[in-house]
Amino acid sequence: MVNETQHSCSASSSSKSDGGSSSGSESSKDSSRCSTPVLDADRHERLREKMRRRQDAGDKWFSLEFFPPRTANAAVNLISRFDRMGAGGPLFIDVTWHPAGDPGSDKETSSMIIANTAVNYCGLETILHMTCCDQTRDDITGHLQKAKRLGLKNIMALRGDPAGEEWEEDVDGFNHAVDLVKHIRNEFDDYFDICVAGYPKGHPEAESYEADLRHLKEKVFAGADFVITQLFFRSETFLKFMKDCQAIGITCPIIPGIFPIQGYHSLRQLVKLSKLEVPQEIKDVIEPIKDNDAAIRNYGVELAVSMCRELLDSGMVHGLHFYTLNREVATTEVLKRLGIWKEDPRRPLPWAVSAHPKRRVEDVRPIFWASRPKSYIYRTQEWDDFPNGRWGNSSSPAFGELKDYYLFYLKSKSPREELLKMWGEELTSEESVFEVFTCYITGEPNKNGHKVTCMPWNDDPLATETNLLKEQLEKVNRRGILTINSQPNINGKPSTDPIVGWGPSGGYVFQKAYLEFFTSSEIVTALLKVLKKYELRVNYHIVNVKGQNITNAPDLQPNAVTWGIFPGREIIQPTVVDPVSFLSWKDEAFALWIEQWAKLYEEESPSRMIIQYIHDNYYLVNLVDNDFPLENCLWQVVDDTFELLNSQTQQ
Amino acid sequence: MVNETQHSCSASSSSKSDGGSSSGSESSKDSSRCSTPVLDADRHERLREKMRRRQDAGDKWFSLEFFPPRTANAAVNLISRFDRMGAGGPLFIDVTWHPAGDPGSDKETSSMIIANTAVNYCGLETILHMTCCDQTRDDITGHLQKAKRLGLKNIMALRGDPAGEEWEEDVDGFNHAVDLVKHIRNEFDDYFDICVAGYPKGHPEAESYEADLRHLKEKVFAGADFVITQLFFRSETFLKFMKDCQAIGITCPIIPGIFPIQGYHSLRQLVKLSKLEVPQEIKDVIEPIKDNDAAIRNYGVELAVSMCRELLDSGMVHGLHFYTLNREVATTEVLKRLGIWKEDPRRPLPWAVSAHPKRRVEDVRPIFWASRPKSYIYRTQEWDDFPNGRWGNSSSPAFGELKDYYLFYLKSKSPREELLKMWGEELTSEESVFEVFTCYITGEPNKNGHKVTCMPWNDDPLATETNLLKEQLEKVNRRGILTINSQPNINGKPSTDPIVGWGPSGGYVFQKAYLEFFTSSEIVTALLKVLKKYELRVNYHIVNVKGQNITNAPDLQPNAVTWGIFPGREIIQPTVVDPVSFLSWKDEAFALWIEQWAKLYEEESPSRMIIQYIHDNYYLVNLVDNDFPLENCLWQVVDDTFELLNSQTQQ
Numbered sequence A, B: 001m002v003n004e005t006q007h008s009c010s011a012s013s014s015s016k017s018d019g020g021s022s023s024g025s026e027s028s029k030d031s032s033r034c035s036t037p038v039l040d041a042d043r044h045e046r047l048r049e050k051m052r053r054r055q056d057a058g059d060k061w062f063s064l065e066f067f068p069p070r071t072a073n074a075a076v077n078l079i080s081r082f083d084r085m086g087a088g089g090p091l092f093i094d095v096t097w098h099p100a101g102d103p104g105s106d107k108e109t110s111s112m113i114i115a116n117t118a119v120n121y122c123g124l125e126t127i128l129h130m131t132c133c134d135q136t137r138d139d140i141t142g143h144l145q146k147a148k149r150l151g152l153k154n155i156m157a158l159r160g161d162p163a164g165e166e167w168e169e170d171v172d173g174f175n176h177a178v179d180l181v182k183h184i185r186n187e188f189d190d191y192f193d194i195c196v197a198g199y200p201k202g203h204p205e206a207e208s209y210e211a212d213l214r215h216l217k218e219k220v221f222a223g224a225d226f227v228i229t230q231l232f233f234r235s236e237t238f239l240k241f242m243k244d245c246q247a248i249g250i251t252c253p254i255i256p257g258i259f260p261i262q263g264y265h266s267l268r269q270l271v272k273l274s275k276l277e278v279p280q281e282i283k284d285v286i287e288p289i290k291d292n293d294a295a296i297r298n299y300g301v302e303l304a305v306s307m308c309r310e311l312l313d314s315g316m317v318h319g320l321h322f323y324t325l326n327r328e329v330a331t332t333e334v335l336k337r338l339g340i341w342k343e344d345p346r347r348p349l350p351w352a353v354s355a356h357p358k359r360r361v362e363d364v365r366p367i368f369w370a371s372r373p374k375s376y377i378y379r380t381q382e383w384d385d386f387p388n389g390r391w392g393n394s395s396s397p398a399f400g401e402l403k404d405y406y407l408f409y410l411k412s413k414s415p416r417e418e419l420l421k422m423w424g425e426e427l428t429s430e431e432s433v434f435e436v437f438t439c440y441i442t443g444e445p446n447k448n449g450h451k452v453t454c455m456p457w458n459d460d461p462l463a464t465e466t467n468l469l470k471e472q473l474e475k476v477n478r479r480g481i482l483t484i485n486s487q488p489n490i491n492g493k494p495s496t497d498p499i500v501g502w503g504p505s506g507g508y509v510f511q512k513a514y515l516e517f518f519t520s521s522e523i524v525t526a527l528l529k530v531l532k533k534y535e536l537r538v539n540y541h542i543v544n545v546k547g548q549n550i551t552n553a554p555d556l557q558p559n560a561v562t563w564g565i566f567p568g569r570e571i572i573q574p575t576v577v578d579p580v581s582f583l584s585w586k587d588e589a590f591a592l593w594i595e596q597w598a599k600l601y602e603e604e605s606p607s608r609m610i611i612q613y614i615h616d617n618y619y620l621v622n623l624v625d626n627d628f629p630l631e632n633c634l635w636q637v638v639d640d641t642f643e644l645l646n647s648q649t650q651q
Helices: A047-057 A072-086 A111-120 A137-149 A177-188 A209-221 A235-247 A264-274 A280-289 A293-313 A329-338 A373-379 A416-423 A430-442 A470-478 A521-534 A579-600 A606-617 A634-650 B047-057 B072-086 B111-120 B137-149 B177-188 B209-221 B235-247 B264-274 B280-289 B293-313 B329-338 B373-379 B416-423 B430-442 B470-478 B521-534 B579-600 B606-617 B634-650
Strands: A061-066 A092-095 A126-131 A154-158 A193-198 A226-231 A254-258 A319-323 A482-487 A490-494 A508-511 A513-519 A538-544 A549-551 A559-565 A572-577 A619-625 B061-066 B092-095 B126-131 B154-158 B193-198 B226-231 B254-258 B319-323 B482-487 B490-494 B508-511 B513-519 B538-544 B549-551 B559-565 B572-577 B619-625
Touching: A061 A072, A072 A092, A072 A111, A092 A111, A092 A154, A111 A126, A111 A137, A126 A137, A137 A177, A154 A177, A177 A193, A177 A209, A193 A209, A209 A235, A226 A235, A226 A264, A226 A319, A235 A254, A235 A293, A254 A293, A280 A293, A293 A319, A293 A329, A319 A329, A373 A579, A416 A579, A430 A470, A430 A482, A430 A606, A470 A482, A470 A634, A490 B490, A513 A521, A513 A634, A521 A538, A521 A619, A521 A634, A538 A579, A559 B559, A579 A606, A579 A619, A619 A634, B061 B072, B072 B092, B072 B111, B092 B111, B092 B154, B111 B126, B111 B137, B126 B137, B137 B177, B154 B177, B177 B193, B177 B209, B193 B209, B209 B235, B226 B235, B226 B264, B226 B319, B235 B254, B235 B293, B254 B293, B280 B293, B293 B319, B293 B329, B319 B329, B373 B579, B416 B579, B430 B470, B430 B482, B430 B606, B470 B482, B470 B634, B513 B521, B513 B634, B521 B538, B521 B619, B521 B634, B538 B579, B579 B606, B579 B619, B619 B634
Parallel strands: A061 A092, A061 A319, A092 A126, A126 A154, A154 A193, A193 A226, A226 A254, A254 A319, B061 B092, B061 B319, B092 B126, B126 B154, B154 B193, B193 B226, B226 B254, B254 B319
Antiparallel strands: A482 A513, A490 A508, A508 A559, A513 A619, A538 A549, A538 A619, A559 A572, B482 B513, B490 B508, B508 B559, B513 B619, B538 B549, B538 B619, B559 B572
């Protein structure tokens, strides 16, 4: 008889929902299955579940702590850093709460807005710190409600440093972190995952180490899900603390806080604030090299690596929390040397996902925003539903207007001077614009010797995948087919392919060839004649800034241009060419000429007038070759167009 | 500038819905696009639109009239005839209304139920006739409401023959067909397409030909959408009638009713009922051969073909309506000779679609019912929503119980005696059951010389596609892997492929290899050991009648096993292996052993006990090979299983 049944379940229990047991599953009431394909289990789990799953699987992980920036420019840089350090695969990041910096406000430098940006625009699991002393119950509830609205799911509950010199309890207020933990659980039930702070040497204000352990136990028993510790200098300190915690019944995860020493002054400052004592053996090494930043950093990295190794080798530690001080080099170095920095070239989907819980089911987007995912997220932030499986089913095709080009998370990483160097201090003709596009494609310096590493439609260098088309792209850009988006056709490559792969392993990915460009009305006229020959094979949309729109798309239906087939799952089709949203994209794509490029120049200047002319007169064109198993015919379409133009010129 | 713009539309107009203009489009209010992929425009149009589109395209078409059967057995035969004649591509069929036969009842021989079966189970566009004389307003409204509920969308509004000898107007009732037309439009607005009868020679009771034309005009102006005429014997009769209609302002389609003479007696009877006169030249031919049925039919076919050619050649006629008298041969012959019988091997979807308007969006089904589409439609008839694009989104996975195995449209086409000949008058062992399965696969006669042309799980001979797997299937059935469903893997064949193609042309279709079978617990035990080697490649579900269920499907997610990629459209994935609905299918598949097979034998007979044993002890297994681009590994899995069993036996 059957007795090797690892996955056995009775009919009655299997007709209950497995999916339904994961909190927040949005399965229909009548349905006994999950409504979404769960391509990426991570997207559906809350932080404490991810932590448990990693621990069960024996996977070591890390997390990164940042503080909010002081200026808008620093915010732009911090967001780039989130993107770069996010690539290493942190389990989460956290953003500290700066009472002095209006932390719950909508300012671009507030804790709240930085955390919001990390979750929504960088797709990072994020913990927002929150302190409670010197704040009213209503203030705190307001902050928590706002955090929830923005899609934040995790709170680090802290007391914070009181404003005055001496600590006085407020009978009606929040006096300890435990009060905040209780308040969150009372008001928001189980919505948030809650983290609390642990002090391996005891809190400096605690009566005793033992008393502090009891405080920690109170916080955990009040509803905290895990603990992150204050920094420490010796692994024994943490391991003893952890054993002591376990001895009094604290069983939740306790994550050691790691501080790689990065400089003499930052160390002194931190020690002063945290009232910790630096061990003599460390002082002995540092004092003699205190003016040599590189030497101190190297020493700090060595020290952190060896301490982390001891922690991991103990078998008691599964994750490491890094106090980055908003710097990249030392932490990244430590993580790489520990082997837990994992740049996974595989992507869950071909585009950058957002970590907002309401976007959990999102698995289809129009291809147009492929290089501008943050703008796409911004313009769809008010949507209640996100397309899942099929774009045609979306009930929210109304895109928000993009007016705030200068929101720090939508803004170019490069300052105006650099953009001018790349895109030309002075433009003399449409051809000088063609050259900018061409240099961006080739990676060669422009005539003034500057490389063009970004464009208004793409703030990053050319994607690896686009490199596959480089030669062809160069040729057409030189002649005034100004490409802003493209993909090659792919006929069933493994989902683990380092360049075009995405999704879980064991699958196959497919693409239809896509080409999107601005071009003159003269070229469009020739192109349309050529396209008649390709009527059954190529779908096109051609539109100008005024909205004059020419297409052969049947019934305004979306065309799937990227899809994947995976074991045991339904088909995933993450990108489509959608005729309706193309008209929203058109507004954004044309506006970028003006907002990002023309406005670099004086009003009425020839350079500005050239860009304005292109904006007013060029067409935005997209082409899809439906015959994905055959050789991409779009280059032939473009060649035929140039040939037709040539023959007309010669006549 | 751009001036060759055939498909031009302004931005503002193109953001309005094209899809929305087609009546009944269920696009979301917020959405500016159609919610469904419109793979097959026909499914979304009402009859009058289909008629117009065919006429605009210059496509000639035909339709077929049937009357309800007298007995349940005749109903089974009529449904088979619907399936066979439906294959020729009629634009619609119509079912006459027999006041004497309780036409609006739930009896299997009623007009209402036959029309319901044609629409829902045979997927045919259907017109239900309805007469109004001698009926109350409430009766008629009740019939219309029921027709609407069943998915009928078209009514042929007739007066009908009064019960008494002499016709007397009922002041308060329905005296003429026009009253019924008005009533339908008053009570049901534009829901139904309405057809009315025209009399090329004038209605026998009309004061004059001209008066009858005026009556017809009244019916059309009251809201009829098109006219079908009484039969006639000369094309001039119809063409004159049509011109006379047009002359008085009747502009809707007028479809000639064609009656191929099929026998002497049926002609005499029809002539008597319709009070028509048979032209002398026809009588002269028929009388001498009146006892030679074949000769009369041949003559009738000749006559009909030449008359139809004259009608079509006139340029005034686009469709032909055939009075079939529920017979196939003559009408099919005429249609084939006219070249308008079009057996299109291409299918809009891989399974038989239903014509009920609420199933218009349906484009995903579990593969299990592939050979039992009528049962699937029956078990899902109460669903409000149908899966569109993704099975996982279905909000109606609750299958109705299948208790009514003997409903005429679910019943086997073969009578008990024939089934016994095919499946064995007497079974002696499990092996004699294996042999029945094997003979069904090979098409070879069984040991008593009878071919096995159907099985309890499949009422038709083996599908062409399954023939691709014939050799392998034969081998495994002989050894007790009793296959009931399978498909080969397909890696991107053209959608026009005559064997595996479906959907519009220009696309590519794909399949994962699938195998479903009953087998003993001994084989299952070995199979499970073998499947461990294929864990990442093969998904399996194994269940017995009690519901003991073994699977490696991740999170009970459906696995897409058939999908198609088409120009300008989203991905279509019409069949899935769904772990949840497999348990509903399991009940049906096991019950068929008893209901269709065991019950052929006496209770307590050895034959019945063998089937009962299999029902109680065997497992139902399905296997999917996820690696569709590679060679199907499922045969290897089965071979490995047999090898393991052999090695165990030898020990």
